[in-house]
Amino acid sequence: AQKVTQAQTEISVVEKEDVTLDCVYETRDTTYYLFWYKQPPSGELVFLIRRNSFDEQNEISGRYSWNFQKSTSSFNFTITASQVVDSAVYFCALKGGPNNAGNMLTFGGGTRLMVKP
């Protein structure tokens, strides 16, 4: 069975602080895919990043960066110089490999990030 754990249910920071959202996953698949989604107060789910299990390079996109470490089964997300607009619920998700019928996603419980001005 697959599992995604986001141990931080809620984080509060002051604007311009850096913040890291943790994601730990479990899977028996050797090929798998990891995702981060953002859910702003308006409720929609916004895709942020996809990472394949065979690509451990970290990625940076503007103020966002992701640290993928297979050795610790973690896929952490860092926001640098946080802004109020970053306030949202962030979900980490896992998709198994070739036997994953329908591209099903397993989600973590989400981390609510509150950025105060």
Next chain:
Amino acid sequence: NAGVTQTPKFQVLKTGQSMTLQCAQDMNHEYMSWYRQDPGMGLRLIHYSVGAGITDQGEVPNGYNVSRSTTEDFPLRLLSAAPSQTSVYFCASSYSKIPGNTEAFFGQGTRLTVV
């Protein structure tokens, strides 16, 4: 390009009523799925479809039915609503040509309350 469209956005049902949540996508995606979101539990898969005429159960299928008569549409039916089905429902679609290597596109969600 509308993407994934869900209707309605909000709905209140009485216990025992039935209803259908609509989902349509215009991206010609083969894979479609329904998730429910409950506080602290993330999103959990209800049913999914890998193409027209093919559906299967996910993690929490009880109390829900689906059908897929066309590539574009994937309605979710609540047969006899129960308070435990109060949740936010998301429809998603994804491209199947490179299995697993594509992100899912989500609809805006339907907030359902069963009283």
